[in-house]
Amino acid sequence: MTEYLVCNEADIAEGRRKVVQCGHREIGIFRIKGQLHAWHNSCPHRQGPICQGHIYPRVVEPVDKQGQVRLLQYDEADQHLVCPWHGYEFNLETGRCNGTDRLKLFPAKITVRDGALYVLL
Amino acid sequence: MDAINPTRAVELPVQEIDVHTDTRDILAHANTGARKRGFQDWLICDVDAHHVETVSWHELVEYIEDPVIRHQAMLFHKEKLGGASYGLNGDMGLKYQDVGGRIPHQASLREKTEPGVHRDVTLTRRAMQSLGVDYMVLFPTPMLTLGLHPQPEMEVFLGRAYNRWLIDKVLSVDSRIKTLAYLPFNVPAEAERTIGEFSDKPGVIGFCVPSTRHKPIHHNDYMRSYAMLEERGLPIAFHAAYHWQDQSLATINRFLGMHALGFVWCNMVHMTNWILNGIPERFPKLKSIWVESGLAWIPFLMQRLDDQYLMRPSEAPQLKKLPSEYMRENCWYTTQPMETTNMKALQLTLEMINAETQLLFASDWPHFDFDLPQEIYDLPFLTEEAKRNILGLNAARLFNLDPKPVKVL
Ligand code: FES
Numbered sequence: 318m319t320e321y322l323v324c325n326e327a328d329i330a331e332g333r334r335k336v337v338q339c340g341h342r343e344i345g346i347f348r349i350k351g352q353l354h355a356w357h358n359s360c361p362h363r364q365g366p367i368c369q370g371h372i373y374p375r376v377v378e379p380v381d382k383q384g385q386v387r388l389l390q391y392d393e394a395d396q397h398l399v400c401p402w403h404g405y406e407f408n409l410e411t412g413r414c415n416g417t418d419r420l421k422l423f424p425a426k427i428t429v430r431d432g433a434l435y436v437l438l
Numbered sequence: 439m440d441a442i443n444p445t446r447a448v449e450l451p452v453q454e455i456d457v458h459t460d461t462r463d464i465l466a467h468a469n470t471g472a473r474k475r476g477f478q479d480w481l482i483c484d485v486d487a488h489h490v491e492t493v494s495w496h497e498l499v500e501y502i503e504d505p506v507i508r509h510q511a512m513l514f515h516k517e518k519l520g521g522a523s524y525g526l527n528g529d530m531g532l533k534y535q536d537v538g539g540r541i542p543h544q545a546s547l548r549e550k551t552e553p554g555v556h557r558d559v560t561l562t563r564r565a566m567q568s569l570g571v572d573y574m575v576l577f578p579t580p581m582l583t584l585g586l587h588p589q590p591e592m593e594v595f596l597g598r599a600y601n602r603w604l605i606d607k608v609l610s611v612d613s614r615i616k617t618l619a620y621l622p623f624n625v626p627a628e629a630e631r632t633i634g635e636f637s638d639k640p641g642v643i644g645f646c647v648p649s650t651r652h653k654p655i656h657h658n659d660y661m662r663s664y665a666m667l668e669e670r671g672l673p674i675a676f677h678a679a680y681h682w683q684d685q686s687l688a689t690i691n692r693f694l695g696m697h698a699l700g701f702v703w704c705n706m707v708h709m710t711n712w713i714l715n716g717i718p719e720r721f722p723k724l725k726s727i728w729v730e731s732g733l734a735w736i737p738f739l740m741q742r743l744d745d746q747y748l749m750r751p752s753e754a755p756q757l758k759k760l761p762s763e764y765m766r767e768n769c770w771y772t773t774q775p776m777e778t779t780n781m782k783a784l785q786l787t788l789e790m791i792n793a794e795t796q797l798l799f800a801s802d803w804p805h806f807d808f809d810l811p812q813e814i815y816d817l818p819f820l821t822e823e824a825k826r827n828i829l830g831l832n833a834a835r836l837f838n839l840d841p842k843p844v845k846v847l
Contacts (some may be wrong), residue, residue, distance in 0.1 A: 321447040334454070344447070356449075363810060364467050369455045371540055399540040401455040401464065404806060406540075418762035436447055 321436040326429045329353065332396075336368045337436065341368045343368065344436050349396055355436065356398075356412060357423040361435045365402030367422065373397050374404070375415065398422075439659045458765070460549045461561060461804075464542075467569030472570030479846045482811050483839065484571045486677070486772045486800035487727050489558045489608075490546070491578040491600060495523040497607070501599040503517070518556050525596055527587045528580050534693040535806050544806040552665065553838045556607045562615050565803050570811055572830065572845045575616045575800075576608065577646065577729075582679035585651030589801030590624040597622040601636055609641025612845060616837070618646035618675045618727075626659040633666045634671060643837040644673040644727075649683050658716035662723045673836060678705045681755040705731040706739055709765070713743060716756025718768035727770045729803060733787050734777045740765055740790060767791045770836060773801035775807040775813065781796040784820045793820075797828045798836070 321339040327335030329335055329348045336358055343358035345368025360367035369434040374391035381387070397406040397415060406415040426437040452463045462469070466522040491498060511524040536545035551813035553599075558576075566721045578600060597620040609615055616775065619636045621629045636642050647655070655676075667674050680700025681727050687703065690696045705728050712718070722771035747754055747761050757764070758840065771791055778784060791797060802808045814820070814828050834841040 320444055322444040323447045324512060336450045336453050336630075339445075339447045341761075343450065359467070363813065364471060366455065366467055369450070369452055369453065371456075371542075373538075397536075401540075401542055404537045404541045437443070437762060 320428075320438050321438065323427075323434045323436055325432055326434045327432065329434070331401075332372065334368065336432075339436050339438055342438060343378070344438075345369070345374045345398075345433040346425075346434065346436070347398070347409055348371075351428060353408070353429075354410055355425040355427045356407075357425055359423065360402065360405060361414070361420040361422065362400060362403060362405045365400045367400045367407065369400060370399045371410065373399055375406070375408075405431070421437060439693070441641050444541045451469060455542055457546045457548045459542065461543070461547060461564040461795075462568050467763045468810050468812075469568045469570070471810065472568075473847055475815050476484070477570035477815075478845070479843060480570075480811075480826060480844070481834060481841050481843045482571045482573075483799065483830045483837075484569065484574045484803070484811075485727070485798040485833055486774060487565060487574045488577050488774035489561070489562065489803060490525065490580070490581050491558075491604075492523045493525070493557065494603070498596075498603040499524055499601055500592055501602040501606070502595050503598060504595055507595050507614065516724070523580070525592050526580060526584070527592075528583045529682055532745060537806065539636075541806045547804060549748050552844060556611065558608050559611050559615070561804075562608070563612065565801075566614060566845065567847075568745045569801055570845065570847055571801070573614050573616055573833070573839060575618060575643070576604070577618070577677055581620065581649050582648045582677060582804050583681050584620075584622075584626075585624060585648045585653075586681060586683065586836065587624070593624050594622040594628045598628075599630060600779045601632070601639075601642075604637075605639050605641060609639075612644050613641070616641050616643045618642075618644040618677075620672070620692050621645045621647050621663070621674075623647045623651060623655075623660070623663075626655055626657075626663060629660070629663045629667060633663060633670070633672075637672060638672050642669065642738040643839075644675060644798075645751045646675045646677050646729075648784065649676045649708055650679045654711055655708050656711045656717060659773045659816070660705070661720070664717065664724050668724040669722045671723070671838075675729050676705055676708050677729040680704075702731045706735055709739060709769075713757075713764050714747075714754045716754065718764045719756045719758060719830070722768070724768075725770060726768065727772065727836075729772045730774060730799065732775045732777055733771060733773065733791070733797075734783070736765065736771065737783075737787050762790070765823065766796065770796050770798055770832070773799050774800040774802040774809040776809055781818075784817075788820070794824045794827050799824060799829045 358368035375395035414420035487804035496515040502508040513522040678701040
């Protein structure tokens, strides 16, 4: 296993990211709700640069008691990483694909030591 | 593990892709994939890619033949505020393809381009390089609904201006960029004139009828155009699109639904008319290409038409075989957007359309549902020969292109 030094852990602010090359692999590290999450920059759809995509909250459509709908809303608690190639959306914390359980982001191992952030591959 | 002097990760220059990102950065993974699969030695023809011609509309209108309309158009672009393109109809702001900004390359490509080279040449070259493509066939984008223009003569003015502009600014500059020239089909005499005039122009390898239109393509008025194309050995492409004015789709409120059906429906209607009116019997050497409707619709239509035809052959008296046989032998199809969530269905589809000879790879870059050549390469059920045919050799035969790869990956 190789350990790659990325940056100081504190350098990744809430809602921000670092996408890095570690050897021939690319890893994206994101901070969401205070926690760091790391994913391979290879979309399970067609290997697109998922970690370089925009972040959007999940879109929901509340249904009232009569079964009617009126407005769309963002669910700020459920942040999605959107693949810039074709728009597949993945939960940033779990890697789950919005729409199917058949696809999931590939997780990468990270560790923090003495305030420094490392990717372990 | 060396804690004192650890291996350093390298920050990628592009952290987040946006509308200013270079095509080569957006498609960097595609390029890696192309190299990994050895595409250097594969002929890859991309039979459907796009540029946004309206970015250059102020230039294009200078190619309008009619001096009065040309003058008006040039003044319009010089003096009017706002982003409209002179004379162009269409869905205006109903263009939600980029999924609310989630897919930046669909929203726009605002990257820096090279001075002295036309923007569309640079962007097309970058896409070809990234995808590993030898030849790219360029189609317009907003003009794909020009067939619905309330002024038929405007389709003629703009369609012909587009052809002249594209040849002058793009096709003459790079022989790897090709086009199926715009046919102003609502005025049949002008379609004939266009075939006569543009057939042997640089980069023109056939002609395109944008499929969103209400004139029936089996009308007697078009027979001369078909005869001219058949005689010249040039294919005719029906390029699909959607439009919100289509009454048959009027209840659809989500772009997803409009896109899913609109891009297929127009070609299903034309194909039904094409076959049942015996156009392949009348012009057996005329090659028709059905572009950007995906593939899943074809097995449905084959079965549906075959079934109905056998019960009512008197209504299609020109047919000498089943509709599906014409669809498999006389028609070619572009791959994109290739439906892949059910691989068994895709495999059956490719068998039914005789993909080994009839299927042509298309990326549709830079649209949100673009495909990569590697999707064909990675299909588990095709032979290498079939993959090579689909990715390039079928197109080389159809368009008379040199089958030797010319790209440098
Ligand atoms: S590669 Fe990510 S959505 Fe297609």
